[in-house]
Amino acid sequence: MSTIDPKQTTYTSPELFNVSDGPVGRPPGSERRIEAQSMVAGHSVESLVEKFGSPLYVMDETRLRASYRRLSEAFKAGWTHTVIGCSVKTNYLSSVVAVMRDEGAWGEVVSGFEYRLCRDLGIPGDQIIFNGPWKTDDDLRLAFSEGAVLNLDGDDELERVEALAAGLGQKVKVGLRINMQLNYPPWDKFGFKLETGHAMEAARLVDKSEHLELNGLHMHVGTYIPDPGLYGRGIEALIALALRIERETDATISSLDIGGGYATRNTLHDTMLPGEAITATAEEYAEAITAPLRRASAQFKEAPRLCIEPGRILVDEAASMITTVRAVKRISGQQKAVLIDAGVHIMPTAWWYDHEIRPEFDHGHDIEDYRIVGPLCMQIDVVRKQVNLPALSTGDRLVIQDVGAYNFSQSMQFIYMRPNYVMAHAKGVDIIRAREEDSYVRQLENLPDHLIGPETQGSILCKDKPNG
Ligand SMILES: Cc1ncc(COP(=O)(O)O)c(C=O)c1O
Structure with missing residues (x-):
C-alpha cells in the first residue's frame, strides 16, 4: 500500500526535454554501431572465402575445446562424478564429435545413426547415453550388447525392451526418462510423468521384471533454458523420486541425468533483452544442479553419477557463417533487403534467433535499416527481420555469429547445395565437410527404363543401366 496521502500531494505534469545526442536526436538503431569483424578463428575473412568460397561455415576448434573445459570444470567442482x-x-x-571425445565427453544419442557415428569415432558403447522416443529393435539389441546407458521413454518401449531382453536371455540395465511440470509449454511428449504417479509405477514395474534392472533416472527440461533455477527445481524433484524408489524397491539409482538445454548468448526472436543479458553462466548452471546433490548425497544407497547432456552451450558460439551480399533492394516502407548467399536451408536457427550479424569492414557509411534475406525462392527465407548496419553493397561480406548448434544437423538441401564446412585449428584450416555437388543430390535416384530416352543416355542416372 502506498504511504502517500493524495490530498497532501500537489501534482505537477512532467516536462519533456530534448536531450542533445540522446535517443530523441538519433536515427533509430544508431545507439549501437555493430562492430566490424574481418577475422574469424584467427584467419581473415578474405583469405577464408578465397580458399573455400562463400557461404562458408567455420568451426573454431580452440573455442569448442574452451567451452567444453569451462563446463566440465564448473560441474566437476560441484560434483566430482559428473x-x-x-x-x-x-x-x-564427425570432427566436432571427435573433439568432444578427445576432451573426454561421452555421446548422447537419439538414433541408431548417431549411435553408430559415436562408435565409428571410437566412443565405446558403455559411454553412450541412448535417449529418444523411438529406438528400433536392432538399435536396442546393439545397445544391450555394448552396455550402453539406455533411457526408456514410455510404457510401450518398456514392454518392448523387456521382451527383447527376455528373448536374448539377458538382464538389461535401464533408466527412466521422467517428465514434470517445470516450464511452459511442458515437454510432455517424452518420458513418464512424475505428478500422476506414472514414473513411480514404471519404477515398480522395472523392479519386478526378471529381465530389467533400474539404475538411473533421466530428464531434459527443455531447450534454451536461460534460468538455472529451473534446473535446480528439476534436480530436486529427480532426487526426491530417486530416494523414494530406493526406499520402496530394490533398485539402486546410480545415475541421475539432468539433460541439456543450457542457453547461449544468442537472442530469441521477440525477447526484450539480448540473450547475453539473460543467460546464466556455466558456473551458475553447475551450482544450481550440484548443490541439491551435495545436500542429498548421504541419503543415497551409493553416491550417484551426475550426467549432463549439453548441446548448444558447447558448440553454438564456436561457429560462424561467412556470407556475401549478392543484391540490395528496397522493400516495403523504408526498409531495404540485403540478399545474401546463406539462407535458412543452411541456417535454420534464423527461424528462432536474431543472430548477431557483423560487416567484414566498417567504412563509416550511414546506418541503414535492413532485412537480411537468403537466396531461396521463398518469402520466408529471412535471416534477420530487421537489423541496422552501415550501408552495404553487392560483394560486401558479413559474419553471422554463433551458428554452431543445430544448423548443420537440421540443414536441408533445397535449391542450393550445402557449402564447405571448415574447422580452424592450431595448424591451419581443414575442410570437415566438402561442398555438395549436383551428383550428391541425385546419386540415389533411379530413372525407370521407360523414361530413359536418347537424350538421357549420358545422364548420371543411366550410368549403371545396361543401356546407359
Ligand atoms: C534428451 C536431450 N538431451 C540433450 C539435448 C540438447 O539440448 P541443447 O542443445 O539445448 O543443450 C536435447 C535437445 O533437445 C535432448 O532432447
Whole structure:
C-alpha cells in the first residue's frame, strides 16, 4: 500500500526535454554501431572465402575445446562424478564429435545413426547415453550388447525392451526418462510423468521384471533454458523420486541425468533483452544442479553419477557463417533487403534467433535499416527481420555469429547445395565437410527404363543401366 496521502500531494505534469545526442536526436538503431569483424578463428575473412568460397561455415576448434573445459570444470567442482554426454544431434559433424571425445565427453544419442557415428569415432558403447522416443529393435539389441546407458521413454518401449531382453536371455540395465511440470509449454511428449504417479509405477514395474534392472533416472527440461533455477527445481524433484524408489524397491539409482538445454548468448526472436543479458553462466548452471546433490548425497544407497547432456552451450558460439551480399533492394516502407548467399536451408536457427550479424569492414557509411534475406525462392527465407548496419553493397561480406548448434544437423538441401564446412585449428584450416555437388543430390535416384530416352543416355542416372 502506498504511504502517500493524495490530498497532501500537489501534482505537477512532467516536462519533456530534448536531450542533445540522446535517443530523441538519433536515427533509430544508431545507439549501437555493430562492430566490424574481418577475422574469424584467427584467419581473415578474405583469405577464408578465397580458399573455400562463400557461404562458408567455420568451426573454431580452440573455442569448442574452451567451452567444453569451462563446463566440465564448473560441474566437476560441484560434483566430482559428473559425466558430460555431448548431445550428438546438436552438431553431428564427425570432427566436432571427435573433439568432444578427445576432451573426454561421452555421446548422447537419439538414433541408431548417431549411435553408430559415436562408435565409428571410437566412443565405446558403455559411454553412450541412448535417449529418444523411438529406438528400433536392432538399435536396442546393439545397445544391450555394448552396455550402453539406455533411457526408456514410455510404457510401450518398456514392454518392448523387456521382451527383447527376455528373448536374448539377458538382464538389461535401464533408466527412466521422467517428465514434470517445470516450464511452459511442458515437454510432455517424452518420458513418464512424475505428478500422476506414472514414473513411480514404471519404477515398480522395472523392479519386478526378471529381465530389467533400474539404475538411473533421466530428464531434459527443455531447450534454451536461460534460468538455472529451473534446473535446480528439476534436480530436486529427480532426487526426491530417486530416494523414494530406493526406499520402496530394490533398485539402486546410480545415475541421475539432468539433460541439456543450457542457453547461449544468442537472442530469441521477440525477447526484450539480448540473450547475453539473460543467460546464466556455466558456473551458475553447475551450482544450481550440484548443490541439491551435495545436500542429498548421504541419503543415497551409493553416491550417484551426475550426467549432463549439453548441446548448444558447447558448440553454438564456436561457429560462424561467412556470407556475401549478392543484391540490395528496397522493400516495403523504408526498409531495404540485403540478399545474401546463406539462407535458412543452411541456417535454420534464423527461424528462432536474431543472430548477431557483423560487416567484414566498417567504412563509416550511414546506418541503414535492413532485412537480411537468403537466396531461396521463398518469402520466408529471412535471416534477420530487421537489423541496422552501415550501408552495404553487392560483394560486401558479413559474419553471422554463433551458428554452431543445430544448423548443420537440421540443414536441408533445397535449391542450393550445402557449402564447405571448415574447422580452424592450431595448424591451419581443414575442410570437415566438402561442398555438395549436383551428383550428391541425385546419386540415389533411379530413372525407370521407360523414361530413359536418347537424350538421357549420358545422364548420371543411366550410368549403371545396361543401356546407359
Ligand atoms: C534428451 C536431450 N538431451 C540433450 C539435448 C540438447 O539440448 P541443447 O542443445 O539445448 O543443450 C536435447 C535437445 O533437445 C535432448 O532432447
